[in-house]
Amino acid sequence: MRKKFSDIIIISILILLSAIFLFPLLVTISNSFMSASEILTNYTSKRLIFDVMDGISKKFINIKLLPGTLTISQYKEVLINQPSYLLLMMNSLKITVPVVIGNVLVSLLSAYGFTIWKWKYKEVVFLLYIIVMLMPLQAVLVPNFIVADKLGIKDSYLAFILPGIFSPFGTFLLRQTMKAIPYEYFEAAKMDGDNDFKILLNIIIPQMKSGLAALAMLVFIEYWNIVEQVVIFVKDYYKEPLSVFLSRISQDNISIVFAASCVYMILPFYFLIIGQKNLEKGIELSGIK
Numbered sequence: 001m002r003k004k005f006s007d008i009i010i011i012s013i014l015i016l017l018s019a020i021f022l023f024p025l026l027v028t029i030s031n032s033f034m035s036a037s038e039i040l041t042n043y044t045s046k047r048l049i050f051d052v053m054d055g056i057s058k059k060f061i062n063i064k065l066l067p068g069t070l071t072i073s074q075y076k077e078v079l080i081n082q083p084s085y086l087l088l089m090m091n092s093l094k095i096t097v098p099v100v101i102g103n104v105l106v107s108l109l110s111a112y113g114f115t116i117w118k119w120k121y122k123e124v125v126f127l128l129y130i131i132v133m134l135m136p137l138q139a140v141l142v143p144n145f146i147v148a149d150k151l152g153i154k155d156s157y158l159a160f161i162l163p164g165i166f167s168p169f170g171t172f173l174l175r176q177t178m179k180a181i182p183y184e185y186f187e188a189a190k191m192d193g194d195n196d197f198k199i200l201l202n203i204i205i206p207q208m209k210s211g212l213a214a215l216a217m218l219v220f221i222e223y224w225n226i227v228e229q230v231v232i233f234v235k236d237y238y239k240e241p242l243s244v245f246l247s248r249i250s251q252d253n254i255s256i257v258f259a260a261s262c263v264y265m266i267l268p269f270y271f272l273i274i275g276q277k278n279l280e281k282g283i284e285l286s287g288i289k
Helices: 002-031 036-044 073-081 083-115 122-134 137-151 158-165 168-178 183-191 196-207 209-224 228-233 242-252 254-274 276-286
Strands: 046-051 056-061
Touching: 002 254, 036 073, 036 254, 073 083, 073 254, 083 122, 083 158, 083 168, 083 196, 083 209, 083 242, 083 254, 122 168, 137 158, 137 228, 158 228, 168 209, 183 196, 196 209, 209 254, 228 242, 242 254
Parallel strands: none
Antiparallel strands: 046 056
């Protein structure tokens, strides 16, 4: 009986937390089907509420979950009347896709070197990887800017695509996953005359599909939402990704911001839904809490 009661309490807390986290998403989706006039009325007019404790009046925005009139005018404005939105979506893909492909390949090869090969100072070098991984983004932006300036790429996507490809997090994640594979598999393959490429292709990759999928999704989400690096390196408006454009559109044109946000979320949601099991299994195998 006591256990049932504790289960009810835990489930209730989880439901409450889920509702809190999902509320902004529900507001965004429902408001995306409101007309421009209704959006402007709700978010530019404020309700006055008198606070008895403080003795002053406070202003609150009128947030509505259900549209007064169901319409797709916001989506028409974003996808048809504003072609720049789709152009900036392509910019996001130009940044994200190379980083995902490059990071997965580089991380797989470097994790193989740290796991299978036996060489001196391997653990010391891997410790340096972890130290770099734990450093906040703000701490490495200035060195990245200096290096990009020396290489002559500070005004291009390469200024943050290259650091993204060689990010140490992927190596850490895949190394932890690769260590779960019994070492006897590699020894047996070497006795059969297989080289490193065949071991990687025939043994490691088939058993690390979940880890590779998890890494690809995590990198995709991180660089799909990239902001700080773009603000520093990209000066041309037409080269900006959607992540930066959304912050601007919310200030200049609030009537279409909800539809723009929903379209922006389609790809991350799609990959998370189809790859949820791989993401959970990949993180579980890596031992990351």
